[in-house]
Amino acid sequence: MPNYRRAFVPGGCWFFTLNLLDRRQSLLIDHIDVLRSAVAATKRRFPFEIDAFVVMPDHLHAVWTLPPDDADFSMRWRLIKNRFARALPRTENLSPTRVV
Template identity: 40%
Template structure:
């Protein structure tokens, strides 16, 4: 078994992707949204972090989190969010997915994939590219035609705060550039 270790940077900003077990599409259900929202609120009370951008899709979510200057443990925060959803809402979700023998041995459920993907944000350009990626992701997955049509995104907050123009990602062609998008 591998001994994977993630870097710890106090005050770091991270792009995170967390996928559901076997990509079962439960996250955008009313219960899924409620469970994840409640988990994030609960974990943030004791293990602070700021959510810079967020998009929820049926079988995964992407987010940008910034940790406090004196703290750098991203993995604990993600683990606690996943554990909260599983512990307090797992039975109510009642997902029709069998659990593998390996997962049973580890006492894991059928809610989340075992690991999450993360990328440490390097600079402002990297931050902007990942925000664009997050907000445009529902369009890339064919869930809507424009980012504004997807209801489970922080794009609305970003438009209200004048970070994005109201028509961002609409009729303009968006080109992939360095992991993100730019208007052309």
């Protein structure tokens, strides 16, 4: 597992790029309403400002500013990704290594 070095700065402004595991998919735009709901639900529970957000078929870019007393962007992304994945229709063929 990679050992990332991250600066956790309360109230920081962050730039993110996230991409799908299978870059040939277009899940992000095919299910944009699910993505919007996942972001909104997470934002309601754990506030943050969205300074910019760009969604492409296979990846997205975002700029967030966190509250002055909070630096936990990774938890927010974990919740968004989890909510998005659980809300998708179960049509994807999973390899044996990805079956849970």
